[in-house]
Amino acid sequence: MFAKKWAIVWTLWFWVAAPPTNALAQTERPGVPSGCALDCKSQYQFLDGTSQSLVKAFGQPASSTRTKNKKYQFLLYEGVAVDYFELKDKSGTVVSGISVKGNPAHARVPLINLMTEDDQGKNRALFTANDLSFSVLLDYCSDIETSLLEANARRGAYWTPTCSFGRGGMYQDFHFLFRIRSTGCSFGDTPTKKEVEACRSLDKLLPEMAVVGPVDKNLLLEIAELRYPDY
Numbered sequence: 001m002f003a004k005k006w007a008i009v010w011t012l013w014f015w016v017a018a019p020p021t022n023a024l025a026q027t028e029r030p031g032v033p034s035g036c037a038l039d040c041k042s043q044y045q046f047l048d049g050t051s052q053s054l055v056k057a058f059g060q061p062a063s064s065t066r067t068k069n070k071k072y073q074f075l076l077y078e079g080v081a082v083d084y085f086e087l088k089d090k091s092g093t094v095v096s097g098i099s100v101k102g103n104p105a106h107a108r109v110p111l112i113n114l115m116t117e118d119d120q121g122k123n124r125a126l127f128t129a130n131d132l133s134f135s136v137l138l139d140y141c142s143d144i145e146t147s148l149l150e151a152n153a154r155r156g157a158y159w160t161p162t163c164s165f166g167r168g169g170m171y172q173d174f175h176f177l178f179r180i181r182s183t184g185c186s187f188g189d190t191p192t193k194k195e196v197e198a199c200r201s202l203d204k205l206l207p208e209m210a211v212v213g214p215v216d217k218n219l220l221l222e223i224a225e226l227r228y229p230d231y
């Protein structure tokens with residue numbers, strides 16, 4: 001299918017037009033990361049909700065297809081740090097996402113505007129793929145250690161169960177794809193909690209894809225094929 005991709009929610013225009021609805025004051029929001037300039041900057045700002053123009057940020061879709069169940073139109077936009085995608089059904093409802101292809105610190109995850117504290121009690125933003133390691137998501141993804149979904153056996157890639165960030169994620173459902181085999185650990189199609197806990201190198205692993213919106217198992221598996229078409 002395609003080599004890369006990714007996710008958002010409800011209607012795109014509702015999101016970008018609405019002010020941030022989390023505990024962050026506008027002056028506290030981290031700006032565009034250092035080194036993310038030109039197209040990277042405009043794409044980051046679009047995913048951050050501070051720019052309303054998808055076309056100006058990403059250009060026209062690189063491809064447009066139908067999902068296997070024919071329910072969704074899949075639009076892929078190629079970017080610098082991420083590829084961005086939208087899945088639209090007949091009602092116009094949007095599920096969208098990103099596939100990380102560059103610096104994860106430049107890979108803005110849409111709709112997440114959350115501040116937390118690190119181990120030293122300092123404020124830390126959870127905005128990008130670089131901020132959302134597996135260990136961080138333990139606090140936001142219910143039963144993540146027992147409910148990983150195998151997406152690609154050859155690559156050892158797994159989707160998390162539904163993750164929720166509350167108001168800091170606009171009360172939307174999130175899923176994240178991790179290539180666990182890259183840590184040196186190897187799981188079967190249904191990893192056990194004991195296996196996950198034993199894989200200490202998993203803690204710092206960063207997600208390769210993120211999806212926002214209501215998706216079922218089959219749709220998640222199909223979305224994973226966008227990144228790994230050789231499944």
